Amino acid sequence: MAKPLPVIIDCDPGQDDAMMLFLALNAPELDVRGVVAVAGNVSMEKIKRNLAMLIDIVDRGDVPIYVGCDRPMIRNLVTAEYVHGETGINGIEIFEPQTNLQSEHGVDFIIDQLRKARDNEIVIVATGPLTNIAMALIKAPDIVAKIQQIVMMGGASFEGGNVTPSAEFNIYVDPHACDVVLKCGRPIIMFGLDVTHKVMTTKNRVRAIRALANSVSDVAAGMLDFFGKHDSEKYSAEGAPLHDPCTVAWLLKPDLFELKTCHVAVETMSELTLGHTAVDFWHVTGNKPNVRWAYDVDDDAFFDLLTERLARY
Ligand code: BDR
Ligand code: CA
Numbered sequence: 001m002a003k004p005l006p007v008i009i010d011c012d013p014g015q016d017d018a019m020m021l022f023l024a025l026n027a028p029e030l031d032v033r034g035v036v037a038v039a040g041n042v043s044m045e046k047i048k049r050n051l052a053m054l055i056d057i058v059d060r061g062d063v064p065i066y067v068g069c070d071r072p073m074i075r076n077l078v079t080a081e082y083v084h085g086e087t088g089i090n091g092i093e094i095f096e097p098q099t100n101l102q103s104e105h106g107v108d109f110i111i112d113q114l115r116k117a118r119d120n121e122i123v124i125v126a127t128g129p130l131t132n133i134a135m136a137l138i139k140a141p142d143i144v145a146k147i148q149q150i151v152m153m154g155g156a157s158f159e160g161g162n163v164t165p166s167a168e169f170n171i172y173v174d175p176h177a178c179d180v181v182l183k184c185g186r187p188i189i190m191f192g193l194d195v196t197h198k199v200m201t202t203k204n205r206v207r208a209i210r211a212l213a214n215s216v217s218d219v220a221a222g223m224l225d226f227f228g229k230h231d232s233e234k235y236s237a238e239g240a241p242l243h244d245p246c247t248v249a250w251l252l253k254p255d256l257f258e259l260k261t262c263h264v265a266v267e268t269m270s271e272l273t274l275g276h277t278a279v280d281f282w283h284v285t286g287n288k289p290n291v292r293w294a295y296d297v298d299d300d301a302f303f304d305l306l307t308e309r310l311a312r313y
Contacts, residue, residue: 004031005123005148005251008113010068010106011244012040012128013050014084015091015223020127020153020244022216023309025058029252033113033122034064036106040128040173041080042088044070050089052097057219058313061099068106068132072174080169083230091226092219110136114143123251126152126181127244129170134177137184147186151247154178155192155264155277157293167275168193171266175275178266188291190264191246192277195257195294199246201228201239205303209310216313242306246294249302256305258296263287 007030011017024030035055037047048067055065071077087094102109110132114122124147126133137144154170155178161167171178182188201224210221224239231240250257263280265287267273279293 001028004029006031006033006117006121007123007125008033008110009035010038010124010126010128010132011035011051012038012047013054013089014041014128014244015089015227016242016244017041017127018054018089018223019220019242019306020125020248021054022058022220023245023248023252023306024125025060025063026309026312027248027252032063034066034109036066036068036109036132038068038106038128038132039070039077040170041084043077043079046088048101049097050087052099052101053089053095055099056097058216064102065099066102066104066106066109069135072129072131073134073176075174075176078173085226089223091223107132107135107139111140111143114146115140117146119145120148122146123148124150125247125251126150127170127247129174130154130177130181131174134174134180137180144184144186147184149187149189150181151189151251153191153196153244153247155190155279157192157194157277157279157281159193159197161276162193164275166273168277171277172275175266175268179268182264182266182290189250189259189294190291191243191250191294193241195297196241196243196246198297199242199299199302200237201242203238206239208307212307212311214311214313217310220310245306246297246302249305250294253301253305256298256301257294259292259294261289262291262293263289264291264293
């Protein structure tokens, strides 16, 4: 087997961030060097507790976890309790985690890891607002060459926004950070709503996960039940889009997704369309492509992968 890919994860758990972590943290294909928390779905107080709980749940205390920025670069923090519930991971019992957070700031951890790496070595997976990644790039521009690729959940084009008519939540929360990342010059793979809205939980899919009956699948099924309730009303569907695990699923099985290389820019000024990602899908601007934009997925195969990996716990 090929050497595992060295990965740094940045996230704001969140039930779908949790599914991303469950996929990543037992994948032999990945060498997760650390996980950094960013404020997004709920406040940092809850995000860092949730992250530590999730590490306890998968029994991966060997993976160091860090606290990153507790607010976006310029704007005030906008949270999403209306999607994820008061705790950010409603659907499971909150407990006092055993895993300790490292004392180093998450942004400095990202910088240190990248500085130690070879050129083009580290994969960054980002499933929350991009604040920590942008802050690392600004604080230490020398690290950019060390990034192999940034695989992120964020943005929307054909599908429209989920927090405003034009913006997806992660990008809306910190559009300025997104701007820094989009302009960094390294390969970026973006999983926006165009594709994540095709990865819907259904009663049967959650039932298959619950039937695995191990300690992690029980937690996953509990969270997915809650997550499905809110979004099924919003989307008039049976369940909810499982946004964040698309990133790791792509690293494990790229054939699941269709991607197109195009230029993406983000709106940072307009009050009306703040956080909108202008995806030049038909190459009308002539701007040099900076992103591989995911636009389609084999959703059955995605859930087969998720279920099969959860079964390994
Ligand atoms: C994104 O926003 C968050 O609520 C989810 O965790 C996901 O990262 C979807 O818009
Ligand atoms: Ca998230």
